[in-house]
Amino acid sequence: MNITLEKYHGLGNDYLIFDPNKNELELTEENIRLICNRNFGVGSDGLLVGPILGNDKLEVKILNPDGSEAEISGNGVRIFGKYLKDAGYVQKNRFTINTLSGQQTIQYLNEEGTRIKVSMGKLSFYSDEIPVTGPRREVLNETMMFGSIPYRVTCVNIGNPHCVIWLNDISKELVCRIGKHSESAECFPEKINTQLLKVLDRTNIEIEIYERGAGYTLASGTSGCAAAGAAYRMGLTERKMYVHMPGGVLEVEIEEDENVLMTGEVGYVGRFTLSHEMAEQLKALQ
Numbered sequence: 701m702n703i704t705l706e707k708y709h710g711l712g713n714d715y716l717i718f719d720p721n722k723n724e725l726e727l728t729e730e731n732i733r734l735i736c737n738r739n740f741g742v743g744s745d746g747l748l749v750g751p752i753l754g755n756d757k758l759e760v761k762i763l764n765p766d767g768s769e770a771e772i773s774g775n776g777v778r779i780f781g782k783y784l785k786d787a788g789y790v791q792k793n794r795f796t797i798n799t800l801s802g803q804q805t806i807q808y809l810n811e812e813g814t815r816i817k818v819s820m821g822k823l824s825f826y827s828d829e830i831p832v833t834g835p836r837r838e839v840l841n842e843t844m845m846f847g848s849i850p851y852r853v854t855c856v857n858i859g860n861p862h863c864v865i866w867l868n869d870i871s872k873e874l875v876c877r878i879g880k881h882s883e884s885a886e887c888f889p890e891k892i893n894t895q896l897l898k899v900l901d902r903t904n905i906e907i908e909i910y911e912r913g914a915g916y917t918l919a920s921g922t923s924g925c926a927a928a929g930a931a932y933r934m935g936l937t938e939r940k941m942y943v944h945m946p947g948g949v950l951e952v953e954i955e956e957d958e959n960v961l962m963t964g965e966v967g968y969v970g971r972f973t974l975s976h977e978m979a980e981q982l983k984a985l986q
């Protein structure tokens with residue numbers, strides 16, 4: 701049996717879909733790393749395994765390129781939504797899926813399903829829910845040391861953990877320098893995704909991203925929601941804003957109950973049928 705993977709991207713944040721109903725391979729940390737490797741494998745910022753059928757909801761498992769499992773991915777959910785339409789798994793325009801972090805509602809905004817709105821769930825700034833070590837509190841504008849340098853940090857959970865650093869000048873170089881330390885800092889027992897946040901005006905923010913388990917990425921849906929949530933909470937923006945990332949722009953709205961709505965595009969790259977040689981290498985790593 702051939703192994704086929706479908707590749708999509710959300711604003712340059714690329715994912716491969718491994719549909720377990722069409723492929724036979726036991727995924728392990730080792731073979732996930734090889735699939736996502738940009739030199740020796742197909743290459744991607746992560747792997748989406750699904751739909752996993754069985755209960756009343758379609759389920760997706762989200763894997764980082766280092767083989768670790770993430771609770772949620774904003775771009776991943778939109779991409780999975782587009783795949784479900786392309787592969788004929790759904791006919792409705794609005795439906796709910798299951799991820800490790802809970803349920804997300806997906807809505808197609810155009811006929812092709814390339815523009816998708818997702819109800820992502822609620823923000824939490826509470827230390828025990830993010831998680832961040834220390835007494836229970838909302839982690840707002842605290843000083844934290846990453847690589848011996850102090851930063852003002854707001855932490856937030858939107859299904860997965862994020863730390864947002866508000867600065868006037870942001871760059872790829874700086875987020876990579878900070879992210880290498882913050883990702884595995886002792887105060888983050890589940891590790892963390894890092895965003896540098898620049899506020900452009902009350903309805904536009906810009907971010908640079910360093911993802912847990914993936915490193916630097918051109919875009920991240922949950923990072924966009926987390927940074928928007930932090931900016932709103934700090935009183936810097938309105939509830940609705942555009943989040944500018946190197947790969948494109950996401951629309952984010954923080955509802956009154958702190959539920960987050962995220963809207964953005966998805967692009968289809970193509971189908972990859974792995975060579976016999978590659979399939980054998982992956983099987984040897986099962």
Ligand SMILES: N[C@@H](CCC[C@H](N)C(=O)O)C(=O)O
Nearest residue numbers: 770773774775860920921922
């Ligand atoms: N690209 C993502 C986030 C993927 C998961 C993240 N690396 C984690 O480990 O939490 C997005 O679009 O949200």
